[in-house]
Amino acid sequence: MVNLDNSNETVFYIPFEGSDEEQPEIGPEKSELDALDGQKMRWDAYKTSWVKCLNRVQALVHTLYEPVVKEVVEKIEIAYDCDPEILSALPYPELPVIAVTNPSTDSLFLSSVISKLSDENQHIVAHLYPSDCSNISNAMKSIISGFTSISGAFKGSSRSLASYDIGVLESWYQAQDVPPSKLVLLLHDFEQFDPGVIQDVIHVCSLNVPRIPLIFLVSLSSSQSPSSYFHTAYPRSTLKQLQLKSVVVPGGPQVFEDIILKTFVDLSFDPDVVLGPATLEHLTEYAARFNHSVDALLNIFQLAHFKHFLLNPLTALVQSTPSAIALEDTASSTFCDILMTRLNDSMELDSDTENQNNTKTIPVLDMPKIIDGERNKFRSRVREMRLSYRLLRLIHEFLLARGYKGLGPHWGGSPSTLNATPLPTSTAYPRLQIFIDLLQRDSSENSQASKDIRYARILLAKLKPEELRAFLDDLIQYLLGLPDEVFDELDISDVVGVLGKWLEEADAAYTVDEDESNDVAVKKLAERLAKWISEYLRTLTNSLEEASPLWDVWYTGMAPFPSETVNPSVRASVLAGLLRPTEFTEANDVDGTGSKPNADEDDDSLWRLPDTSILFHRYLESGKMINVYDWFESFHAVLGLQRREEAKEKEKKSSPNTRKGRGKSTSPKKRRTALKSPVKLNSKGKAREVTQEDEDAAEGSKDDGFADDEKWKLVVQARFIRALHELDFLGFVKHTRRKPDHVLRTVFEVSE
């Protein structure tokens, strides 16, 4: 047992002895609205759909990295062998360094390089981290043990070479039966290494190549060119010893957008959950402002999935439908009711006039079938939406290729001009923004997507005969090239049939000699085509929220992304917590009914707050410097009040007739005025207040006796110190050497 009263000890260790509580259950909270096993079903559905999405993203990233991985491995392979004519005439051998710039800072790239090196090419890879390199001997020790550890640890004695002697590595290398052809040293987070240490490491290693075939593989994350980092951080004497080659891993906004588009706007991939415009918009904004790495992307995707499945009990239906028996179970009655209402509502809309009595009865047995139907319906609607994006892009690119302006600057220019001068678009991710616009297209005709479609119609109607033919040809080719399932599901064959007929007409009109009647015919054809395309796009882009009564199962729609949870404002949260602590603690009660019985009375009176908050309120009222003793006294006063009030409340509970406390009248009044202009507490006023409050305190605790009073003072002091330290730890207080009894304020002008 720990004796906390032992004054000789300054620190106590209280060991953690197992948990009293059960492990928190993984998975969404049980909701009353869940079906039988709904919780588990939702959890499973979440896992399946998230893993599907994750795998897609990872596969995309992997294909992106593959050529670069190959390049790096190739460079390592030929490091000592290329161009012997030049290498043999160099004044001294150079240490090959391959600098890889990987702006997205994920480990996927390096791990695939490593696996390729050690599996296929039998090289030995050792790792060096910035933390290993506090000084040269530690760095050398880690390098040597990194390589030699595969043949057992080197036990140096005082009569052998030191474990940080490069000679150890050399003798180890020569002792190998089958010497590995290359020793690859991977330096992680190269910018964080101390250049002074690495400079020496490079010198030591370069003196020993090529006897030890070392290769440095350097992982840089800054997006500048790798050699420029070397040139700024290292002197020429070090650069002289290196044969520096650089490789750049693709990354940055372009790649980021590609991955999103290929995950959510690709016809060959169907994500289980479709992210709505709100989430996608947050994603673009977050990426443009804070972080566009693949990791950030995955985090947001995962959170969006998680939230989707957490809040909506219906999401249990994302992939599979429970059997009718499960739905009939009494446990899922509420769930069934919701489903029923949803489905009925839509049916009423559909068949309003027919028979109003019949609508209320969808037999439970039919339910799974209906749900399955809805799922398929929704999926094909989503595909249509994506198809519409692709078609618009096809139109845009066709127009660009023909030398027209295309659908507008927000669609991006032609590839050649795009690289030269990035267009001044309002968003960093124009292509994704277009898809978001499409998702948000409403009937008001004023949305960007509606405008685009209208514009496409106008432009298409003006196509020249030859262009019209080429366009129809392109369109048909594209549609025929769609994946089979999409082709079947969206009845593309009908569309192709219509288009094919028009193409024949256009052909006929084109091949027959130029004639004015033909021109007119072609013109009419173009108009027909334009009209049809615009109608077709309109049907394709009908709002997903109207696609199915159960749309919110598969679509997050306009539900906002919980951005405040991921990226909160620290200072605001801390201040809010100190100013209104109860709002945080009672957050869970908000939706429940259990509000405190006396919460409405005087909830914001200072004495009800925790100690740190009381102290902080006092802090806000002070001037630039705070006299700690004054601060303590004011704190003491509030605690006195708190004590009396609590005693009174206790009394009131025991004898409800007791009149309300007079202590309330002494509750802090200054606070309101102090808010706008923090008044420095002058010592005179302060002293007066203190004496008065002291009297109050003394009065309140008259009955408790002197010994009790002393004890109370100690308690107050302890609570003050603790609260002060908490504020200190949070950075609200700065100490000065000049006035040890004063502290400096660090936060001013806080609005409550």
Place this chain on the structure above:
Amino acid sequence: MNSSLNQVVSLLEFSPPPFIFLNDPIAPKFTLQNLLPALKSNTRLVHVDSISCFGPRLLYDTILNGLAQHTPSWDDGCKNWSQDIANDSFDSFLHALKALHTSLSENGSKHLRLIVVIEKPERLRERMPDVIVPLTRLAELTKLDICVIFVSEARWQDIRPPLGAAMDPYYVDIPVPTKEVIIQHLMTVFASCSTTSSDVATASNTPHPYDPILIQAYRYFVQVLVDVCFLYTNDPHEIQYITAARWPGFIKPVLDGYRMNVNEGEEDTELEPPATEVLLRLTRHFKPSLSLALEQLYPRLTNAVDWARVNESTAVALAKDGLVFGEAEMEDIEEEEPVDDIFQSSPTRPRASKRIQDQKAALNPPSSDMRETLPLSTSLPRLSQFILIAAYIASMNPVKSDLRMFGRGPDGKKRRRRANRRQMANAKPRSGPAKIPQRFLGPSPFPLERLIAILGALVEENDPIAGELNQLEDEVPADGLDFRIPGERTDYEVTRVGVYASIAQLTSLRLLVRTTATDKLDGLSAMFKCGSGAASSYETILGLAKGLDIQLPDLLWDNAAMS
């Protein structure tokens, strides 16, 4: 080998002083390369590099093992030569040294001279200052015939331990290498390369650039090259580096011509030394690339192998200068020639313009990474760019200027009253030491709070996204946040976790440098400064600022000095 080195060698052979100090400010490595082989004959010699031997133990082990010519083997646990513990103090090292001498003398050699050559002794001064004095007095302490040689770029005055405890050395100053020395050195390189690569080449019977028959051509080439480079560097190794990169490309047309002749069936043709006229033509063709090589290879903007690959002459360019020596393909190339004329558009433009083009190309190094990497302005997220600019401003402006630069009056208008520079310039010069502009002093550190405050001011003024957010939020506070005070929204935005994460990220990229320890929570807040290099260069930051529509020059206190 020059006379000073000869003097050292003969000294060491007859009666060496116990301590020699070789001062070579240009190329100590080159001097060592010459000295070491000359000494190998009848002495026991060890060459120690002071950077590799970063601890006393390593120094002792290396000297002893080197003198004993003992190679530690992995199988017996990398045992040192000495049976006793010899590396824990200088004392034990001396004992081991004596024991080593005895055992070596027993093994036959009657009079054995030990020589310890220490390269870069200036590093010993930093790492183990205690060792220098006994090392200079090694002969005295061991009473053996042992000589210690320091080879350094620095002078002995700068290395010498205080109080005169160290013995005064025998000074030898190595003169600056002359053209002749360099050319002679390069010729020896050619000789050694022709012996090593002839082993490979004879098998395939193809000529290689270091064929002995080409030695005259090589001598001519080297003379031209040294003439070009000698103005800028006289380190023989640097010139050797450039030679190594250029020579195979230079002689390639000759070799190709020979190879073509062989392929055409003229088996008997011997590789002949190229005629003077050919050499002249080659020189005229390649001369611009020599200065290009110097510009790119001396600062190591790229390495020799890559440079040689990039700067290999195309057949078309060679044909233009009449440098294709095989008859067979001559015609094909002649046909291609007009294509090249497009580039050299007018006949009035002489070859000099081509040289200018080449030099232009040198300014934009063709190394692949330059083209592929994104500039900071597209690869960094928006807020990170703002942070970098804020950090630059915080690093360059004095603290007292912040309120003037960014302060706002109660009416929300900026009140920027700048001191009139012209008036200040006309004012009488103040006495006292001249104030050095901040850009010469480098970035000064600033606390995190100042960075956040400046960032807030920048974002408030210049970030349209935040402005849009403001307008949106006026209508519907979707996240339950309601900001009424102007600037409150920005304040909220710049204290987000993401901002701190971005600062940490930039720190890990060394675009910002944290100057306080990371594990310290107490006391003053974290201090940062702009990273070295790109992040603190005015041009880079100005580029970022332009992309974000920030008028950076207006925000810098000392902007007159910037332009």
